[in-house]
Amino acid sequence: MKICKNxxxxxxxxxxxxxxxxxxxxxxxxxxxxAARISALLxxxxxxxxxxxEIRETLNxxxxxxSNGINFMLLTRRIAFVTKTGDRKRYFKSNVESWKEDFSxxxxxxxxxxxxxKEIEGIRTTETPDFNQAIEELHxxxxxxxxxxxxxxxxxxxxxxxxx
Amino acid sequence: MKICKNxxxxxxxxxxxxxxxxxxxxxxxxxxxxAARISALLxxxxxxxxxxxEIRETLNxxxxxxSNGINFMLLTRRIAFVTKTGDRKRYFKSNVESWKEDFSxxxxxxxxxxxxxKEIEGIRTTETPDFNQAIEELHxxxxxxxxxxxxxxxxxxxxxxxxx
DNA sequence: TTTTTAGTTCTTAATTAAAAGAACTAACTA
DNA sequence: TAGTTAGTTCTTTTAATTAAGAACTAAAAA
Numbered sequence: 001m002k003i004c005k006n007x008x009x010x011x012x013x014x015x016x017x018x019x020x021x022x023x024x025x026x027x028x029x030x031x032x033x034x035a036a037r038i039s040a041l042l043x044x045x046x047x048x049x050x051x052x053x054e055i056r057e058t059l060n061x062x063x064x065x066x067s068n069g070i071n072f073m074l075l076t077r078r079i080a081f082v083t084k085t086g087d088r089k090r091y092f093k094s095n096v097e098s099w100k101e102d103f104s105x106x107x108x109x110x111x112x113x114x115x116x117x118k119e120i121e122g123i124r125t126t127e128t129p130d131f132n133q134a135i136e137e138l139h140x141x142x143x144x145x146x147x148x149x150x151x152x153x154x155x156x157x158x159x160x161x162x163x164x
Numbered sequence: 165m166k167i168c169k170n171x172x173x174x175x176x177x178x179x180x181x182x183x184x185x186x187x188x189x190x191x192x193x194x195x196x197x198x199a200a201r202i203s204a205l206l207x208x209x210x211x212x213x214x215x216x217x218e219i220r221e222t223l224n225x226x227x228x229x230x231s232n233g234i235n236f237m238l239l240t241r242r243i244a245f246v247t248k249t250g251d252r253k254r255y256f257k258s259n260v261e262s263w264k265e266d267f268s269x270x271x272x273x274x275x276x277x278x279x280x281x282k283e284i285e286g287i288r289t290t291e292t293p294d295f296n297q298a299i300e301e302l303h304x305x306x307x308x309x310x311x312x313x314x315x316x317x318x319x320x321x322x323x324x325x326x327x328x
Numbered sequence: 329t330t331t332t333t334a335g336t337t338c339t340t341a342a343t344t345a346a347a348a349g350a351a352c353t354a355a356c357t358a
Numbered sequence: 359t360a361g362t363t364a365g366t367t368c369t370t371t372t373a374a375t376t377a378a379g380a381a382c383t384a385a386a387a388a
Contacts, residue, residue: 012287014287015287018280018283018284018287021280022280022284025276025277025280028194030192032345032346033346033347034346034347043284043299044284044287044288046288046289046291046292048292048295051364052364052365053364053365061347061348062347062348062349063348063349063364063365063366064347064348064349064350064366064367064368065346065347065348066365067365067366067367068346068347068366071366088355088356088363088364088365089363089364089365090364090365094295096295096298096299096302097298099302100301100302100305103302103305103306103309104309112189113189116182116185116186116189119182120182120186120207120208123176123178123179123182123208124208124210125210127210128210128212131212131258131260134260134261135207135260137264137324138260138263138264138267141264141267141320142267144316144320144323145267145268145316145320148312148316148319152308152309152312152316155312156305156308156309159308160301196375196376196377197376197377198376198377215334216334216335217334217335225377225378226377226378226379227334227335227336227378227379228336228337228338228377228378228379228380229376229377229378230335231335231336231337232336232376232377234335235336252333252334252335252385252386253333253334253335254334254335
């Protein structure tokens with residue numbers, strides 16, 4: 001049942017299309033559909049701060065799906081909320097400003113993979129030196145790569161400053 | 165039913181553990197369980213080239229799961245196979261040597277995300293200049309970041325050469 | 329020509345994930 | 359004190375993944 005008190009915010013066809021495309025991209029990166037669409041809405045909507053019911057009715061989600069989706073995105077810090085004095089509602093908004101750090105940090109989970117490769121190299125038979133060498137090369141490359149990421153970040157920061 | 169003609173290759177407990185851990189890592193990155201374990205086996209096993217039945221019996225998979233898993237990994241080029249004259253079997257082996265390029269190339273799928281952000285920026289209301297600016301910053305950062313990746317790759321190559 | 333080998337494809341079953349809807353709670357309001 | 363608001367949590371339904379098993383195919387061998 002749809003208990004629609006018309007909190008839905010109006011969206012153009014293009015906006016709806018972009019929300020879906022953004023959602024698909026999220027899905028491909030481990031974000032559940034509803035959560036991905038919520039985050040997309042908050043980045044596409046003209047109004048930047050939306051309430052629970054505005055999100056729910058705009059995206060045609062159930063209360064539970066809205067609640068879980070919002071909480072997933074809050075937990076992963078991709079969205080945040082503000083409150084207003086004398087108003088019990090929370091106003092959710094995208095955290096785009098912090099997605100930059102997010103973007104470079106996400107690769108650090110490859111550290112675990114790097115460690116795993118090192119462990120594998122440690123227990124491999126000595127009969128296959130070329131193959132073992134390839135594994136060694138892979139993990140030292142990944143290690144090197146991850147070490148370079150903060151440098152990219154710094155380089156960009158200084159470059160931006162000098163341009164502006 | 166298990167029609168085991170004992171093609172299974174013997175593995176130590178540590179090897180089995182690493183296969184599972186490797187498998188979990190794959191799962192977290194969109195590789196189906198059976199496929200992830202096949203690729204793990206081929207990187208951990210002492211014997212580098214395994215047949216369909218060796219894979220199937222070592223990992224206790226059905227023929228269909230083995231077939232689909234192998235084909236998934238072949239399609240994504242994480243494994244390959246060799247053939248031998250006078251032998252109809254294919255000998256599957258890990259493609260670790262090419263995982264390095266893979267590792268840096270995988271980020272290029274973020275180009276699509278970058279384009280999507282650009283599109284979103286293009287249709288945003290002009291009423292929210294700060295937020296729009298944040299989107300602009302995000303996509304130019306990602307663009308910059310992706311452009312730096314080949315440089316990391318080159319830097320590593322030259323560095324490796326001088327060391328050896 | 330029949331059988332075996334080396335797989336692939338199709339159908340079904342089991343597991344898991346996503347979302348809906350209802351019931352609930354805690355804070356505020358009339 | 360009863361009702362409303364702003365959600366959360368629990369239970370059920372629906373949909374999507376994953377793998378099993380059987381049936382199939384194409385090439386080679388007997």
